[in-house]
Amino acid sequence: MKKESKFEFLVAAFIHDLKNQLQSLSGQQDILLNELPAEYQHKLAPMLRQTNQIKEDTLRLVSVFRLEHKDSFAMDDAWPRDTANDAIESCQIQFPDLVFNNRINLDAQGFYNEQLIQLALVTLITNSAQAGAKQVELLCEEGDNQSLSIIIHDDGPGFSQDILEGLADTTKAEGTGLGLSFVEMICHAHKGAGQPGKLTISNSKVGAIATISLP
Amino acid sequence: MINLEKALAGRRILIVDDLVEARSSLKKMASILGGGDIDIATDGIEAMNLIHKNKYDIVLSDYNLGRTKDGQQVLEEARFTDRLRATSLFIVVTGENAIDMVMGALEYDPDGYITKPYTLNMLKERLIRIITIKEELRLANEAIDLKKYDLAIERCLAVLEKSPRLRLPASRMLGQLLVGQKKYEQALDVYSQLLNERSVSWAKLGQAICIYELGDSDSSLALLHKTLDEHPLYVQCYDWIAKILLTHDKPLEAQEALEKAIAISPKAVLRQMELGRVAFENGDMATAEPAFKYSVRLGRYSCHKSVKNYLQFARSAQAFLNNPKDRQTQNKANEAFRALDELKQDYADDGDALFEASIVESKTHLNMASKDDAKRCANEAEEILAKLECPKMDFKLQMTETFIDTDQSVKAQMMIDELKELKLSDKQKIMLNRLDHDLNGEALKRHTTSLNDDGVGHYERGELEEAIIAFDQATRYEQAGISVLLNSIQAKISIMERDSPDKKILKDCRSLLIRIGTIAKDDDRFARYARLRKTYDRLCRAAAA
Numbered sequence: 001m002k003k004e005s006k007f008e009f010l011v012a013a014f015i016h017d018l019k020n021q022l023q024s025l026s027g028q029q030d031i032l033l034n035e036l037p038a039e040y041q042h043k044l045a046p047m048l049r050q051t052n053q054i055k056e057d058t059l060r061l062v063s064v065f066r067l068e069h070k071d072s073f074a075m076d077d078a079w080p081r082d083t084a085n086d087a088i089e090s091c092q093i094q095f096p097d098l099v100f101n102n103r104i105n106l107d108a109q110g111f112y113n114e115q116l117i118q119l120a121l122v123t124l125i126t127n128s129a130q131a132g133a134k135q136v137e138l139l140c141e142e143g144d145n146q147s148l149s150i151i152i153h154d155d156g157p158g159f160s161q162d163i164l165e166g167l168a169d170t171t172k173a174e175g176t177g178l179g180l181s182f183v184e185m186i187c188h189a190h191k192g193a194g195q196p197g198k199l200t201i202s203n204s205k206v207g208a209i210a211t212i213s214l215p
Numbered sequence: 216m217i218n219l220e221k222a223l224a225g226r227r228i229l230i231v232d233d234l235v236e237a238r239s240s241l242k243k244m245a246s247i248l249g250g251g252d253i254d255i256a257t258d259g260i261e262a263m264n265l266i267h268k269n270k271y272d273i274v275l276s277d278y279n280l281g282r283t284k285d286g287q288q289v290l291e292e293a294r295f296t297d298r299l300r301a302t303s304l305f306i307v308v309t310g311e312n313a314i315d316m317v318m319g320a321l322e323y324d325p326d327g328y329i330t331k332p333y334t335l336n337m338l339k340e341r342l343i344r345i346i347t348i349k350e351e352l353r354l355a356n357e358a359i360d361l362k363k364y365d366l367a368i369e370r371c372l373a374v375l376e377k378s379p380r381l382r383l384p385a386s387r388m389l390g391q392l393l394v395g396q397k398k399y400e401q402a403l404d405v406y407s408q409l410l411n412e413r414s415v416s417w418a419k420l421g422q423a424i425c426i427y428e429l430g431d432s433d434s435s436l437a438l439l440h441k442t443l444d445e446h447p448l449y450v451q452c453y454d455w456i457a458k459i460l461l462t463h464d465k466p467l468e469a470q471e472a473l474e475k476a477i478a479i480s481p482k483a484v485l486r487q488m489e490l491g492r493v494a495f496e497n498g499d500m501a502t503a504e505p506a507f508k509y510s511v512r513l514g515r516y517s518c519h520k521s522v523k524n525y526l527q528f529a530r531s532a533q534a535f536l537n538n539p540k541d542r543q544t545q546n547k548a549n550e551a552f553r554a555l556d557e558l559k560q561d562y563a564d565d566g567d568a569l570f571e572a573s574i575v576e577s578k579t580h581l582n583m584a585s586k587d588d589a590k591r592c593a594n595e596a597e598e599i600l601a602k603l604e605c606p607k608m609d610f611k612l613q614m615t616e617t618f619i620d621t622d623q624s625v626k627a628q629m630m631i632d633e634l635k636e637l638k639l640s641d642k643q644k645i646m647l648n649r650l651d652h653d654l655n656g657e658a659l660k661r662h663t664t665s666l667n668d669d670g671v672g673h674y675e676r677g678e679l680e681e682a683i684i685a686f687d688q689a690t691r692y693e694q695a696g697i698s699v700l701l702n703s704i705q706a707k708i709s710i711m712e713r714d715s716p717d718k719k720i721l722k723d724c725r726s727l728l729i730r731i732g733t734i735a736k737d738d739d740r741f742a743r744y745a746r747l748r749k750t751y752d753r754l755c756r757a758a759a760a
Binding site: 027085145146191 | 236241
């Protein structure tokens with residue numbers, strides 16, 4: 001076995017094992033929550049938050065590694081409402097006071113890598129929460145030729161002018177400040193009709209708007 | 216949208232995962248979601264045993280199942296053996312990076328996949344979507360279960376027209392059905408139309424297959440390579456590349472393609488068999504032997520178990536039996552013997568298999584310098600061959616070769632004589648000529664000498680009939696020398712002088728004289744030859760009178 005393929009094999013094996021452990025942990029938590037009386041469930045919250053953070057960070061790490069190496073990501077039929085629900089489920093653990101409104105149509109359908117888009121949504125929602133938003137709304141628009149836009153609208157302070165003009169990546173103290181770049185990488189990995197996907201950001205009268213457009 | 220609790224109630228579910236925590240948590244999750252009748256399997260073999268025993272409506276299988284089969288193989292075998300109906304669901308649970316392999320399988324594709332790590336809610340959402348789609352395609356799947364493929368095609372087309380949102384799963388099913396019915400032009404249309412809208416890897420493979428089947432193998436190859444550039448883990452593309460390269464008479468490149476596929480997905484029995492076969496033909500035993508060994512191991516509990524796997528493994532192992540005293544060589548030989556024993560045990564009613572196993576066993580003993588055992592196995596093969604109703608020509612050629620290898624030249628000669636009278640293919644004729652050439656001339660000479668000695672003994676005791684029989688046996692062989700031929704003529708002449716001239720015996724004498732040809736006058740045997748020739752002429756005249 002060549003040195004580089006040995007390395008790749010080892011990395012793949014470790015990731016596989018890590019995902020299995022995370023899966024097992026996540027499954028046990030779900031079962032525990034299902035069996036535990038409601039009054040005791042809050043006691044689990046710190047542990048759930050930590051586990052969820054580890055899960056998200058692991059998926060982000062693996063994805064950024066693969067995105068950087070221009071690996072191919074399998075695309076398939078996917079349903080933005082489900083993807084948004086999954087992202088909300090994850091963010092609710094991290095930000096229990098944040099109010100979510102998933103207004104995406106049940107039948108809306110796209111063609112994308114579900115795990116990547118879920119990570120993108122989690123990243124954008126995390127940005128909103130860390131910027132001080134109290135409420136996040138998720139919407140979806142289906143365009144011609146099966147293109148799709150997923151919109152995240154919050155009630156926070158909105159993007160600073162420097163960020164809107166591309167002069168800075170972040171103005172907040174928390175996080176890496178590279179969340180938007182990560183979401184952009186994810187959008188670019190989605191190509192359709194020769195066009196890559198894109199992330200556009202803007203401010204509304206109340207809060208920030210981030211739009212993931214998938215061709 | 217379906218109601219998941221109702222959809223799972225009363226359905227028989229099988230969960231397959233090699234990790235105990237993953238198994239039990241998935242089982243509990245499925246129970247929470249409404250599943251009641253749930254079995255679990257810890258690996259692919261146990262899963263197949265259960266699938267053969269019970270009728271499952273839903274199988275949820277992890278992709279990576281440890282050392283034996285993976286989830287894809289379980290799916291292939293379940294569908295191939297018709298143990299899992301088309302209307303039943305097979306869902307693969309996998310990490311995101313293995314999805315290319317799961318989604319790429321064109322012929323045996325799962326109904327859906329669930330990526331790890333997932334939560335209870337994610338599992339619920341995914342199951343609802345997968346079961347809803349399956350329900351929309353139920354009529355087409357029912358037609359497939361009834362093997363009414365034209366009806367299934369019709370129903371797929373109806374779904375496509377009625378529900379554009381089901382374009383992907385319906386097109387996939389339609390493409391498979393059309394390819395299965397050899398309607399390649401229509402299938403190509405389906406795949407091409409889809410690819411105009413979506414870059415779907417399986418549609419690219421489908422397109423490449425149709426283009427190849429329609430006669431443009433170069434374009435097909437180019438498309439397969441392009442698909443691999445975009446999806447390097449898409450192993451089925453390598454399989455087709457190898458297949459096409461073989462038709463282009465490029466076996467080395469074909470082997471290379473198969474090796475790449477094996478490096479990505481080593482557990483596919485058919486792929487390992489194909490690599491073994493191609494490498495064997497290429498004379499690359501270092502690749503062929505482990506490929507066949509793996510095929511035996513993987514095939515042991517599968518529908519792809521075959522006599523060929525065992526035999527080819529034992530045959531390819533011969534290349535490594537160079538030093539019988541060496542421990543590694545002994546281990547390799549023992550592996551070959553074990554495989555052959557298993558073959559004999561598992562295919563005890565298959566005469567062909569038993570014959571070939573005995574032949575390879577004989578060769579293995581020979582390579583391990585056990586001549587007696589080699590001869591014993593050759594004789595076992597001979598007995599089996601005699602019992603076969605219509606033995607193949609190739610078997611007779613193999614038997615001949617084994618007789619030669621085990622110093623049974625007489626039997627080999629008889630087999631060669633028999634084969635010379637039979638209709639053989641060009642390849643078989645070449646093999647026969649080689650065997651004929653290989654046949655140990657020295658051994659035959661020794662045998663004819665022995666027969667000649669017998670004849671001389673009888674002759675000296677006045678037992679002319681017995682002498683003639685012995686000399687006749689000796690002169691059947693080309694290797695019989697001039698002295699033997701002269702002895703035979705002398706015995707025949709003596710019996711005619713004792714009794715009376717006989718036209719048939721004279722004809723035999725004439726044949727022997729022709730075989731002798733001319734003898735130089737200074738040859739020691741010339742005087743005897745001349746005397747016998749004179750007597751022969753006289754007897755001819757007497758017979759004519």
